[in-house]
Amino acid sequence: MIVVMKPGATEKDIQHVVALVRDFGLKEHVIHGTDRTVIACIGDKRMVDKGAIENAPMVEKIVPILAPYKMASVEVKRTRTEVAIGPKKFPVGGKKIGVIAGPCAVEGRDQLLRVAEAVAAAGAIGLRGGAYKPRTSPYSFQGLGEEGLKLLEEARNATGLAIVTEATGLEQMDAVAEVADVVQIGARNMQHYPLLEAAGKCGKPVLLKRGPSAKIDEWLLACEYVINAGNHQVILCERGIRTFENYVRNTLALAVIPALRERTHLPVIIDPSHGTGHAHMVPSMCQAAVAAGADGLLIEVHHDPEHALSDGAQSLTPDVFAEMMKTLKRIANAVGREI
Ligand code: PEP
Ligand code: MN
DSSP: EEEEOTTOHHHHHHHHHHHHHHHOOOEEEEESSSSSSEEESSSSSGGOOHHHHTTTTTEEEEOOOOOOTTTTTTTTTTSOEEETTTTTTEEEEESSSSSEHHHHEEOOHHHHHHHHHHHHHTTOOOOOOOOOOOOOTTTOOOTTTTHOOOOHHHHHHHHHOEEEEEEEEEEEEHHHHHHOOOEEOOGGGGOOOOOHHHHHHHHSSSEEEETTTHHHHHHHHHHHHHTTTTTOOOOEEEBBBOSSOOOSSBBBBBHHHHHHHHHHOOOEEEHHHHHHHEEEEEEEEHHHHHHTOOSEEEBOOOOOOOGGGGGGGGOOOOOHHHHHHHHHHHHHHHHBBBB
């Protein structure tokens, strides 16, 4: 962090800032330029109340040097994190691109097992499906709850797929973490800090979706809550953000892939189902995500989208999914990855 003083700052102003910097446990290095003075601060600046220094007399601005997040940052860990998921310990974040697919919501035994078997046969490593659903309307299907969790367990036993399912509240965390191989924290809950801390203590890898209006720094700071609570197994998932556009449900921000790679060692996966809202757009966005360096995909698949209890419009049929996987394998190979 560098404190830039205004032109004309007196020695008294400078010493006042130096004293504040020392109060925060940092060391100062004062550099006198021809028309202004800057103070470089050395030490861990994350605990510093920057406002206190910014408000001091004759301070022009503060320029941060390090990212505000710590454990998620490449400044702290340069090697990329691989998260092993499910009974077969599929790695996410290495050379292999992990595809996680399944219905938006667990609706019943027949539906879940049918879709699970189809996506496993096409090369998915994980089965997604909400037992607890965060729905915009309280009158929409809210999920099967505990019964849904039991069905997910059965589907894992039948297919060997890693189960990815959401905890929408603190009260479900234990039950969800017991069954899930990856606990999903949904977009709406990205800034539910007590839930993030609970995910940090749940003992399972966590898939953290980006909030619909969250900036990258806020998202990475949300990760920091999970890691800081003791869980380093975090996968980031872009699922589209809210913009003025209405030809899509959300605007899928694929540029987060290179942006996150620069900032964090954590794996990044893309959810083009919520990121577009339209099934016909999903295959091309999956292709783009793989080409751009995504570590995985989260895709909604339903055997009968027209009668799905949630998100049918964005769900692929198993046939379309299987066809798409063939193309994705070729694209992955072209960019030095594997599916
Ligand atoms: C989901 O994955 O079904 C879901 C509810 O996603 P999001 O939190 O991204 O809206
Ligand atoms: Mn959904």
